Amino acid sequence: MPIINTPLFSMRTAQNPLLLALALVACQGQRTLEAIPGVELQGTAYEAAALVSLEAQSAWDHEDLQNVFFLSSRIISGGEPESEEAFERLAEWGIKTILSVDGKAPLAEAAARFGMRYVHVPIQYKGMTEGELLRMTKTFRELPGPFYVHCFHGKHRGPAAAAVGRLVLDHVSREQALAEMRQWMGTSPAYEGLYATIASRSLPSMDASAAYQWDFTPAVGTSGMKEAMVMATRALENLKSLKGNAWVVDPTHPDLVPEQEALRLAEIFRRSLGGYDLRARPASFRANFEGIIPAAEELAAQVSQARQADKQVIEQAAALMTRIEGSCNSCHKQWRD
Structure with a gap:
């Protein structure tokens, strides 16, 4: 009942x-x-x-x-x-x-x-x-x-x-x-x-x-590199799509909010820094992750203003997004590819 x-x-x-x-x-x-x-x-x-x-x-x-x-x-x-x-x-x-x-x-x-x-x-x-x-x-x-x-x-x-x-x-x-x-x-x-x-x-x-054996996880961690990268890739893909739409929420995908996606990207990298996978990596590798966090937080602030249709701010946010993508690509070439 x-x-x-x-x-x-x-x-x-x-x-x-x-x-x-x-x-x-x-x-x-x-x-x-x-x-x-x-x-x-x-x-x-x-x-x-x-x-x-x-x-x-x-x-x-x-x-x-x-x-x-x-x-x-x-x-x-x-x-x-x-x-x-x-x-x-x-x-x-x-x-x-x-x-x-x-x-x-x-x-x-x-x-x-x-x-x-x-x-x-x-x-x-x-x-x-x-x-x-x-x-x-x-x-x-x-x-x-x-x-x-x-x-x-x-x-x-x-x-x-x-x-x-x-x-x-x-x-x-x-x-x-x-x-x-x-x-x-x-x-x-x-x-x-x-x-x-x-x-x-x-x-x-x-x-x-x-x-089914499971412990009712209260928060899915991103300490594992593979999981963190999957989640980061999703956030980046969402941000790329929003960038192409001048940071305006797409009515066909209304849950993709620019600020939220940028902050989610920062959170993924922040949580990853505390994981064993990253603690065991060289300092230069960790530096790539550390650099993404403030850039993603800055992007969140910029896209919030960009939604007011300020062309200069829209372009600044797009440039920052390009910088973040470049940082990821550089890291991949050095450590993954």
Whole structure:
């Protein structure tokens, strides 16, 4: 049975009767995960997200948390909590576990101060891998709820991960989960892979997730060189795309924000410096990493101004980006190629 006798449920259902209806529906006709069939697609998975028509539901927005949707008594989806006030609010709602699917390392220590546990399963916009689905389903099945699920803005990757929770814990249909992504949380049609995962991917059975060995990592580290370089490459590719668009957010990829990508690049290199792989490298190798951090932070500041359509600032940001790319290429020629 769904857990509905919680402070979170009592508070929110008092304000939103739709939550009561959702919880009562979840109590009925529960199915094992293996029994949930995939959606028979006649077109795209995004189009299938219109098969179930939902009543309009607005996001709960606050300066500390954005795009929050109370999907059930056990699953809440929203944007990244970045302040003490945000974590305090989540704790007041009764949240026990926070699942982040963003690439940025979450503030696990801040959450812990309020009695909440962070689990970090970063995913891409193109969909979820088998390993990512295993880690998510294991999290939902074995850790205490309610769960707060987030990416950066809470519009695309986070809602898809929350949909996995809806299937695993609340046993809603795939059509219902897809409809919530599209009609409530506004997940972009550009991310068909996320919709397709929820529409038709086979999800791990309870036995499979139980047998999977994993320690519920609170923050995916970037100490390993291979992992760090993969993440840095993704951030650089995103920045190259944004540079080509004069640092304006592309409406077909609304979660790629120039400042955020530049700061993410700086964070990847900063965390890597503390890893064994880099401590064992020559000082000249480490210097390449150390030089990227301030350059990426400066780029974040510049692209923030560039979005005001100042041609000079746009060009300065582009030049700085070229410098960062040159630094990476130089390092690759010396140490990798």
